[in-house]
Amino acid sequence: MRQKPELHVITSGKQPLAEVLRIAELAYAGGMDYLHIREKQRTARECMDWAMALSAVMPLDRLLINDRTDVAAAVGCRGAHLAYHSLSVQEARRVVRDHQWLGRSVHSYDEAAASEAEGADYLIYGHVYSSASKPDLEPRGIEELKQITAALRTPVIGIGGVTPENAVELLKAGCTGVAVLSGITAADDVRQKTAAYRQALDLWEEIR
Ligand SMILES: Cc1ncc(COP(=O)(O)OP(=O)(O)O)c(N)n1
Numbered sequence: 690m691r692q693k694p695e696l697h698v699i700t701s702g703k704q705p706l707a708e709v710l711r712i713a714e715l716a717y718a719g720g721m722d723y724l725h726i727r728e729k730q731r732t733a734r735e736c737m738d739w740a741m742a743l744s745a746v747m748p749l750d751r752l753l754i755n756d757r758t759d760v761a762a763a764v765g766c767r768g769a770h771l772a773y774h775s776l777s778v779q780e781a782r783r784v785v786r787d788h789q790w791l792g793r794s795v796h797s798y799d800e801a802a803a804s805e806a807e808g809a810d811y812l813i814y815g816h817v818y819s820s821a822s823k824p825d826l827e828p829r830g831i832e833e834l835k836q837i838t839a840a841l842r843t844p845v846i847g848i849g850g851v852t853p854e855n856a857v858e859l860l861k862a863g864c865t866g867v868a869v870l871s872g873i874t875a876a877d878d879v880r881q882k883t884a885a886y887r888q889a890l891d892l893w894e895e896i897r
C-alpha cells in the first residue's frame with residue numbers, strides 16, 4: 690500500500706521556544722508528519738531542551754534535528770537532517786542510532802545522486818519556487834526535480850515557496866512529500882493552514 694504524502698514543517702530560527710511549542714502542537718493536530726528543528730544559531734544544549742520540550746506536544750519519532758547529529762542521538766528522535774555544512778551521511782551514521790534517519794538537503798542532480806550513494810534515507814530538494822527564506826537565490830523549478838525522482842529511489846521532499854496550491858505539482862513531479870517553513874510557522878491560524886496543506890496532499894493521493 691502507498692504511504693500518504695509527507696508534510697514536513699521547518700522551524701524558522703526566529704521564534705522563541707514557547708511560540709514553537711504552540712506552532713508544533715497546532716501543526717501536529719492539523720496533519721503535520723514531521724517537524725524539523727532548524728535553529729542554526731542555537732547550541733546543542735538549547736536544541737536538546739527544545740527537543741525534550743517538544744516531546745510534550747508531539748511524538749519524538751516525528752521530530753528531526755537539523756545538523757546536530759549529537760542531539761538527535763542523545764534525545765532519540767526520528768533522526769537528523771544534514772545541511773551543506775553538516776557531516777557527510779557516512780560520518781553522521783557513526784553518530785546516530787541504528788534506527789534513526791539521516792536526511793540531506795540537495796540542490797542539484799549530482800548532489801542527490803551522491804547523497805543516495807552515501808545512503809541518505811531521504812532528500813530535500815530546493816528551493817523549487819521563489820521563497821522569502823532564500824531571498825537572493827533564483828528558484829530551481831521542477832525540471833531537475835523530475836529527473837532526480839525518475840532516476841533515484843531515495844524519497845525526495847520538495848522545499849521552497851510551497852503553498853497548498855502548488856504542493857500537488859511537487860507530488861506530480863515524483864516527490865514523496867513537501868517541506869514548508871513560512872507557510873506554516875508564520876500563519877495566522879497554524880492548525881487551519883496545516884490542514885489546508887494536508888488536504889491538498891491527501892486529495893491528490895486519493896484521485897491519482
Ligand atoms: C546552492 C545552494 N547551496 C546551499 C543552499 C542551502 O543549503 P541547505 O543545506 O539546504 O541549508 P539551509 O537551507 O538549511 O540553509 C541552497 N539553498 N542552495
Ligand SMILES: Cc1nc(C(=O)O)sc1CCOP(=O)(O)O
Pocket residue numbers: 699794795814815816817819820821822823848849850851868869870871872
Ligand atoms: C530551509 C530551506 N532550505 C531550502 C533549500 O532550498 O535548501 S529552502 C528553505 C526554506 C523554505 O522556506 P519557505 O517554505 O518559507 O519557502
Ligand SMILES: [Mg+2]
Pocket residue numbers: 794815
Ligand atoms: Mg535547505
